[in-house]
Amino acid sequence: MRKLLILLFGVFSVVSFGQSKYEAGMQKAMQQWQSGQSKEAVAMLDRIAMSDKENWIPVYYKVLISITGGFSNPQADAVEDIVMANRVLIDQWLETGGSEWYVLKGMNETLELITDPMNKGMVQTPIINKAYDKAIELDPTNPRAVYSVASFQINSAKFMKVDMDYYCKMLEKSIELFDKQESDVPFYPSWGKDWALKTQEMCKVK
Amino acid sequence: MxxxxxxxxxxxxxxxxxxxxxxxxxxxxxxxxxxxxxxxxxxxxxxxxxxxxxxxxxxxxxxxxxxxxxxxxxxxxxxxxxxxxxxxxxxxxxxxxxxxxVMGEILIIANSKNKRERAESIGLNAMDVVSTAGSPGNIMGVLSTMPGAQTNGEDGRLLIRGGRAEESGIFVNGVRVFQPYTSSVGNVPVRSKFNPFLFKGISFSAGGYSAEFGDALSGVLQLDTSDEIDPSRRDYSISTVGGSFAQTHQWGKNSLSYSLNYLNLGAYTAVVKQRYNTKKPFSTASGEMMYKREIKDGGYKLYTAVDFSTIKYEQEIQPSNRVDTLGFKSSNVYMNSVFFKKLTPYMRLDIGTGLGYMDYTGDSNDLSLKKISWDVNQKVKFSYQWNGQFLSFVGVDVQASKLDLTRSEGSRAEAFGTDTNRWALFFENNWKITSDLSLRAGLRTSKYSEISDWTVEPRAMLTYQVTPKHQMSFSYGVFNQAVNLEQSLAVKQEDWMQANHYILNYTYEFRKRLLRAEMFYKDYSKLLLTPLGKPSEYAQLGEGYAKGFDLFWKDNITFKNFSYWVTYTYIDSQRKEMYWNEWIQPSYVVKHNFSVVTKYWIDQWKSQVSMTYNYSSPRHFYDMNTTNKTTYESSPIHNVSMSWAYLFSGQKIVYLSVDNLLGRNPVYAYQFNQRGGQPDVTNASAKRFIYVGFMWTISADKKKNQLENL
CATH class of the missing domain: 2.60.40.1120 (Carboxypeptidase-like, regulatory domain)
Known part of the structure; x- marks a missing residue:
């Protein structure tokens, strides 16, 4: 799972000139993130969020960056604090952000789980399932929501018996949705297809 | 371009x-x-x-x-x-x-563990309880592997640092639990009554605890249910000794959970030979109900538990070959209701109510003891966050108890009854003096209807954060306790029993490894003492001390999929108490207590295998009937237990547990006969206890329909 999540996303498709200050800032943040400067990227997103308090997109990426950073090293000391800080932000934006934020919530709770799967598995699993289910309920065409459900189950196969055929089909479905997704909102989340393809390899093994 | x-x-x-x-x-x-x-x-x-x-x-x-x-x-x-x-x-x-x-808003979720509270208590969760081998599902089982805690084989109750079992207070959501253990007769060890999954957090303090709690000379155990409403689900479980059914239903901002359990040792004891002769097998029928409601800036939680238990058996006592016929019947009801709300962003109100009822009849040969008790505890607490550095709370704690006891032997019957009240006021400040130094200082004052004096109990703890990883703290407190109601029938109590605690704690935490070392000294005064030659009278002239240290090391990270903790407790304790008007080590005290708890997750087998080893040094028993005051030593205890949980799927678990894998047969305790001679020995009722169970959870969200709808 970790290796998967280190993979970078294809969020850099929006390249336009004559950018607004917002777009330039967002783009810089994305570049910094891609080149491994997560801390600087988050600082940039903080600045943008400060100037545009109604917009959930900079905060979304800030949370996403900290979660994916946590996935790459779930045993780090700070991870539990990161999860707590993210929870505060997620609770603030859950209503306005909708489906995409429920995906983040599920991911953040998954991060909490993988810090100690043995002891936290039982408590976290229903919370994660509930968040992803809500994400699908709000937007059944959100490929990230569908992918997240499938991926969470497929990765759980390590710990218990999972109906792989079923969730692999779901994963395929998410890839179809990834190909169909489009949004007019600049920097609207579009990541995930690479991860889905990577997860699909686990289906082929089984 | x-x-x-x-x-x-x-x-x-x-x-x-x-x-x-x-x-x-x-x-x-x-x-x-x-x-x-x-x-x-x-x-x-x-x-x-x-x-x-x-x-x-x-x-x-x-x-x-x-x-x-x-x-x-x-x-x-x-x-x-x-x-x-x-x-x-x-x-x-x-x-x-x-x-x-800047004013920090008061935390609506109480008892959220922050780093500052580390020194004060050790936190556990439900998984720690159920995945620890040795005592499946019994909260006391895992607690006995904690520093400063001990349980004795023939008793099962929680003892804290050389204190008697009665000196440990147990609280659910801050409200006292009157009967925390299953009923018992003879030497059947008791278990915790509570299902560990009810609790979000279990926090154990081995002394020096907050002014919010009282009437516990040695320490407190706090159990907290989660504030969030629970998602709908259904659980079934079946095992070699019984079965249970539980369901949670969630609607809107409410959730209602209930569970029904039936446990019967009849089939098990028919197959596995016990040291006693069953007349009527041990059986318990119980039900639990939990209702939660979310309200704006707060919540309400109501917990109710009802149980009915019975057993009847014959046991031959060695070496005197006496045959004891023992049995009991017991019904219990416990209710715990908690309301909490943020009145302003800086003020929180907590109202807790506990109600307990017990009807118990215990038979030991010809002697029959019937007890009916009622207890009510009402607590109101206001907390106020003055600013980022200062949090205060103030509260009232009232408890009323009533006990009717009938002792009958053949056709002779004696009835006793008593009812008592106690009131307490408490006040405490948590002051963050600098970013590294904080002080908790509180005061509790109590009045008991049987004792004319009020108590004044100062409590304090100073914590110094040496570096983010190292922390030191010192706590001090005065603790008082009245004798329990059953004893109070025989004793005219004049004063409170009293203890002073001095505790020095050092905690080192790095990369999810925790080292905790604690040194303690406690002195006891005004304990009950029987004057020579007057076995039915008491005077409050007893005294005692307990001193020692404990070490706790927990590591979840060094080895992949392997977590473990190691605990060692050393207690040097002597008391002049009850029949002993001279300094002796009380018979319930274990001087050296050592435990290793390991849990290993095996990927290929989708199983968690746990093993627990526990060593207790021999306890001392004294024959008071002979003039030469012989001391008998119980066996050293080496107990290895193992459990295996296999995850069939996320929802189905098969569970196997074996207690006392090595099949050792230690002498737990001695009982002295009035005639003198060799004392009778108390052993476990069987060498090993084997438990096989199957658990099945059905969540409300129906996975199977999802794909079609996408």
Whole structure:
């Protein structure tokens, strides 16, 4: 799972000139993130969020960056604090952000789980399932929501018996949705297809 | 393409004309210490940098002039805006003052463990309880592997640092539990009554605890149910000794859970030979109900438990070959209701109510003891967050108890009854003096209807955060306790029993490994003592002490999929108490207690295998009937237990547990006969206890329908 999540996303498709200050800032943040400067990227997103308090997109990426950073090293000391800080932000934006934020919530709770799967598995699993289910309920065409459900189950196969055929089909479905997704909102989340393809390899093994 | 080229050209031309202006500076706090990770930037362009460990930042702006607002942003230190207008390089020194002055909102979720509270108690969760081998599902089982805690084989109750079982207070959501254990007769060890999954947090304090709690000379165990409403689900479980069914139903902002359990040892004891002869097998029928409701800025939780248990058996006692016929019948009801609400962002109100009822009849040969008891506990607490450094709470704690006891032997019957009240007021401040130093200081005062004096109990704890990893703390407290109701039938109590605790704690935490070392000294006074030759009278002239240290090491990370903890407790305790008007080590005290708990997750088998080893040094028993005061020593105890949980699927678990894998047969205790001679020995009822169970959970969300709807 970790290796998967280190993979970078294809969020850099929006390249336009004559950018607004917002777009330039967002783009810089994305570049910094891609080149491994997560801390600087988050600082940039903080600045943008400060100037545009109604917009959930900079905060979304800030949370996403900290979660994916946590996935790459779930045993780090700070991870539990990161999860707590993210929870505060997620609770603030859950209503306005909708489906995409429920995906983040599920991911953040998954991060909490993988810090100690043995002891936290039982408590976290229903919370994660509930968040992803809500994400699908709000937007059944959100490929990230569908992918997240499938991926969470497929990765759980390590710990218990999972109906792989079923969730692999779901994963395929998410890839179809990834190909169909489009949004007019600049920097609207579009990541995930690479991860889905990577997860699909686990289906082929089984 | 052409646009791109044009744009690049324009940019380059611009770059040539503009100059490079270096903006730099340092940021420190009001103690002149550098602040790291301050986000410094120009509001207009988002250009900026983060400060390094020395508080230094620098960035280059390519422009003819820099004018506007330079913003400094930090999570703890807040924000600072500085006007800037420069054509040349700019360097400035900034001071950000700590935001602690800002009022922190009071935490609505009580008992959230922060680092400061580490020293005070050890936190556990339900998984720690069920995945620890030795005593499946019994909270006391895992607690006996904690520093400062002990349970004895023939008793099962929680003993804290050389204290009697009665000296440990058990609380659910801050409200006292009157009958925390299953009923028992003879030497059948008791278990905790509570299902560990009810609780979000289990926090154990081996002394020096907060002024919020009282009437427990040695220590407290706090069990807290989660405040969040539960998602709908259904659980079935079946095992070699019974079965249970549980369901949770969630609607809107409410959730209702209930469970029905039936346990019967009949089939098990028919197959596995026990040391006793079953007349009527041990059976318990019980039900639990939990209702939760979320309200604005608060919540309500109601927990109710009802159980009915019975057993009847014959046991031959060795070496005197006496045959005892023992049995009991017991019904219990317990209710616990909690209401909490944030009245203002800085004030929280907690109202807790506990109600307990017990009807117990125990038979031991011809002697029959019938007890009916009622207990009510009402607690109201206001907490107020004055500012970031100061939190206070004040509260009232009232308890009323009533006990009717009938002792009959053949046709002779004696009836006794008593009812008592106690009131307590408590007040406590948590003061963060500096960022590394904090003080908890409180006062509790109580009145008991049987005792004319009020108690005054100061409690304090000073915590010093040496570095983020090291912490030291010192706590002190005065604790009083009245004798329990059953004893009070025979004793005219004149004063409170009293203990002083002095505890020095050192905690070292790094990368999810925890080392905790504690030294303690407790002195006891005004304990019950029987004057020589008057076995039915008591005077409060007893005294005692307990001193020692404990070590606790927990590591979840060094070995992959393997977590373990190691505990060692040393207690040197002597008392002049009950029949012993001379200093002796009480027979319930174990001097050396050592445990190793391991849990290993095996990927290929989808199983968790746990093993627990427990060593207790021999206890001392004294024959009071002979003049030569012989001391008998119980066996040293080496107990290895193992459990295996296999995850069939996420929802189905098969569970196997074996207690006392080595099949050792220690002497737990001695019982002295009035006739004298060799004392009778108490052993476990069987060498091993084997438990096989199957658990099945059905969540409300129906996975199978999802794919079709997408």
């Amino acid at each position: 052409r646009t791109l080229l044009c744009l690049l050209l324009t940019l380059c031309v611009g770059a040539v004309q503009a100059q490079q202006i270096l903006l730099s500076g340092t940021v420190v706090n009001d103690k002149n210490k550098p602040i790291e990770n301050v986000n410094v930037y120009l509001e207009d362009s988002f250009e900026g940098a983060l400060t390094d460990a020395k508080g230094y930042f620098s960035f280059i702006v390519t422009d003819t002039v820099v004018s506007g607002v330079l913003k400094l942003m930090h999570a703890q230190y807040g924000n600072l805006d500085v006007e800037i207008n420069t054509k040349e390089n700019y360097n400035e020194h900034f001071v950000l003052s700590s935001q602690d002055e």
